[in-house]
Amino acid sequence: MDLDPYPNILNFIAASLNGGTSWIGFNVPTAGSMVALAVACVALMVSAFVSGSETAFFALSQSDIDDIENEDKRAAVSRLLKEPERLLATILISNNFVNVSIVLLLNYALTQILVIASPVVNFVLQSVLLTFILLLFGEILPKLYSNEHRLKWAVFAVGGVGSLSHMLRPLTSLMTRSTVIVNRVVTKKEERLSLDDLSHALEITDVEEQKDKNMLEEILKFGGKTVSDVMTPRVDMTCVDWDMTFDQLLATVRESGYSRLPVYVDNQDNIKGIVYAKDLLPFVGKKDAAFKWQSLLRDAFFVPESRMIDDILEDFQKKKMHMAIVVDEYGGTQGVVTLEDVLEEIVGEINDEYDDDEKNYKRLSQDIYEFEGKTQLNDFYRITGLDDDEFADVDEDAETIAGLLLNIKHDFPQENELIEYGRCRFRVMAVERHRIEKVKVKILQDKPETKEE
Structure with a gap:
């Protein structure tokens, strides 16, 4: 079986x-x-x-x-x-x-x-x-x-x-x-495009929106700029004296409209910290003799003026800060740079509800403008529609309209003096302590003969 x-x-x-x-x-x-x-x-x-x-x-x-x-x-x-x-x-x-x-x-x-x-x-x-x-x-x-x-x-x-x-x-x-x-x-060696190649590609690309083209151009230039190119210079800084009373401090904050202010002892080369306007709010209207507003200071972040702005943007992200004090090789204060300053290099001027749109310039007619001397050249070119190549011979190391005029004249201009270059006729409207405060600019249709100053 x-x-x-x-x-x-x-x-x-x-x-x-x-x-x-x-x-x-x-x-x-x-x-x-x-x-x-x-x-x-x-x-x-x-x-x-x-x-x-x-x-x-x-x-x-x-x-x-x-x-x-x-x-x-x-x-x-x-x-x-x-x-x-x-x-x-x-x-x-x-x-x-x-x-x-x-x-x-x-x-x-x-x-x-x-x-x-x-x-x-x-x-x-x-x-x-x-x-x-x-x-x-x-x-x-x-x-x-x-x-x-x-x-x-x-x-x-x-x-x-x-x-x-x-x-x-x-x-x-x-x-x-x-x-x-x-x-x-x-693996074949990758062919990397240079910035010149990208710039040339952008020039021959049909970009309908001028704003988009300007933004792309600024992105290409972004990596080559240093902190000194975008900072607010020392002479334009709004700072707070350590010895100020609380009421004086509040008045300075209200007048400046800034949310963060550097605090110094004796002079601006001795920055002790940053005071935040929001830190002051709980103490407004309260009378406390023992209260010292200096106890609210936050640590200041110092950077050299040669630091690249793409690096400082990364610093701001890592440290979760919006402001840095710019110093030179000797440790002296050269200015202040903010996150807004860096971002404006890409997207252009950023205004909030407290900013005055006409703060740095006025358009008097179709081709006549009035600028403050401290207006950045990038903003000057953007507002007037001029090509920065027209000033390539004279805008080296210049960051503002005032610096551009000094490069053109090689001397301090007098008030009401007329300076012509390229398609622009500059008239110096105000000078204060060897500083060009206001400039009127007329954009000419035809390029005049360059005059020796």
Whole structure:
């Protein structure tokens, strides 16, 4: 009597399906084949775990990481993502090792259980079956799920992936180093556009909005400017004397309209800190003899006048500050620069509800303007529509209209003096203590003959 009739039954069914000829037969599963199937199922789950982890980790944003409540888990996820090449190498090595193991184990188990007469049919059947199982359960399903629940999956998987990364560190290190070498050999040198190339491209580009074109031009120039190019000079700074009374301080704040003011002792070269208008509000109207407004000072941030404005923009972001005191090589105060000053180099003048739109200039007619001498040249060109190339020979090192006139004349102009250059006729309207206060500018249609001053 046959103790195990099931293989015979399966063989009979297979023979019936093949017209009486048994192309496929079944053997009694051995202990080895059953163990191979069990291990292959476990390996398939590991493959799904690793594949899902790849999708989950590389889909995480910084805001997702910040949302992780468990500090240890958050730190572990951040550590893995700090080395993305190593993380990817760990996942790829693990996934390939597991997938090869699955193929070998299932191939062994199916060979023990199935008996297929045709080698071609055997190869095709096993290839299709194994590929389907690996793709569906080891790749597609886990990646679809982990993409929808990436944060949950990453928190769950961080321990296992971290352990794999530690175990496979020698292999991942070798792989990442090999990748770097290969990239150096096969990667073509990238052609980088110079600023001149970008400027030329902008000139020949059809930009409908002049404002957009001006902004793009300012962005190109942004990286080449220093703090001294955009700061408010020392002579125009509004500062607070350490010895002022509280009432005097409030009057200065109201008169200036600024929310932050530098505080000095004796002179402006000895800045002690910054007073914020909002810090004074709780004490307005209160009489307290013991109150010293100097206790409200915040630390001042000092920068050299040669610091690039893109660097100081990063400083403002990191320090969460909006103002810096500009000093020269001897430590003397040269001026003050604010976040607004830096941003205005890109977007142009920024006015709030307290700013006077006509503060630095007035348009008297179609082609006549009146400017303050301290008006920045960038604003002068923007307001008048003049091209800065027209003044390329004389605007070197000049930051304001006053500086431009000094470069043209090579001397201090007298009040009411007329200076012509290019298409502009400048008339100095006011001079105070060797400082040009007001200038009237007439834009000429035709370029006059340049006069020697």
